[in-house]
Each structure stands twice: as structure tokens, then as C-alpha cells.
Amino acid sequence: MSLDDLLRAWAAGVTLPDDTAAQIRERILDLPVPRWEAAPPSGLPAGWWVQHNRQLADLIVRSTQPAGLHWAA
């Protein structure tokens, strides 16, 4: 028996039996039918995150500078 034959035999030994695979498929199909999920409504105005990140970055940069530079900039 060649290596290819042995590999095929190994594959047959680890492959999921068809009936088991069919049972798994049926279990999944018993779950609710999927629908497109609507995008969740956002409570924040457009641009809020941009503004927030800009302010946060500015705060981080300032916190690394010596005290006098805050007013010099």
C-alpha cells in the first residue's frame, strides 16, 4: 500500500460521516431564519467621534509638554 493509499485511508478515518454532517446541518436549519440586521440607531451626532478623538489627542500631547509650553503654543 503506497503512501497515497495510506493517506486516503487516514482521511476516510477522520472524515465526518455523511449522516452526522446531515444532522448538524438540520440542527442549524432549525435555528431562526437569518435576516439582514438593521444598523442600530446612533444616539450621537455625526462627527462626534472625530471631535472626541481630536480633543483626546490634544489632551495627551499637552500632558507630555512642560507646563509653560501649554500657553506658548
Next chain:
Amino acid sequence: MQPEVEFSRLYETHRRAVHSYFVARSGDPWTAADLMQEVFIRAWRRLPEVGTLPTDQQRAWLFTVARNLSIDNHRRCASRPTVPWLEGQEPPGTPAIGADTAVAAERLEAVAAGIRSLPEAQRVALSLTVAGGLTSEQAAGALGVPAGTVRYRLSTARHALAEALNHYDDPRPPEKESEP
């Protein structure tokens, strides 16, 4: 197309490859079945999105989910000392050939042991192509690596397995050359 029909087509197209991936990663066909089920549950939930993709992109999507699940599973099982199937016990599926003669069964076990001892990347490549039915190009797309990498891993794996088989067939240690 009905969701059930669309999902069944997706499932039948990819289930063998996904299962073979988990076999290589977990070492246990039944753990692999559980993980495969989880991948396809996620595919079912995202069917309106996944079902419309071309086959290779579906495969890439499924294997991205599979990789993440495999990592989670590995973390969960990290405290487990060994996976039973890796200890040399009989895998759940009885080999189609080899059970009739002890020698054939032993040679098959020698190859199975060789596969278990391969580096994971080689084992995955081998499992995807031999058990999963993928070409090296398809396996490369699923794994997100170049096709040449998969071919190299396959070649190295086959070489190692051939050596393991030769060692089983002829277990004598190599003769040492006599000292002058």
C-alpha cells in the same frame, strides 16, 4: 433563493474542508465536528451577507471564523493534559482499509502517528488537501498564505511521512561505517 437551500449549498461546498481544518488543529474529529458546527451557525446567521459571496470568498470568510474559534478552543483546552485521540487511541471513524490485516492497520497507524507529529502548519496543509479535498491553491486562499507555501508544506510533510513509513517497514538503525 430560499435561505435553507442557499445554506445547504454553502454547507455542502465547504463542510469537509472546514472539518478537516479542525481535525488538524484539534486532533479530534468530534471536537472538530463541534467547532465546524459553530462556524456554520455563524454562517447561517450571516447568510444574507455570506451567501452572496463567490465560493473562494466564502471559504476565506469561513476560515477566518474557523481560525478564531480554533484559537479560542486551544485556550479553553490549554489546561487539558492531552487530547484522547492524540494518545494513539482509535479515531472514531474506522479506516476503510487496513482493518482486514494487522500489517496494513499498523502501517496506517504509523502514518497517522507521523501526521500527528508533523508541525501544525504542515498538518493543516495536508489535512485540507487530503481530507478536505482542496487544491493547494484553494488551501492557500483559505489559510491566507501563498500557494507556494502550501505546496512546500505538503512536500515537506509527505517527505517526513515517507521517512516514517520507511522506518516502520525497516526499523534497523543505519549501519555505521567502520572506523579506519
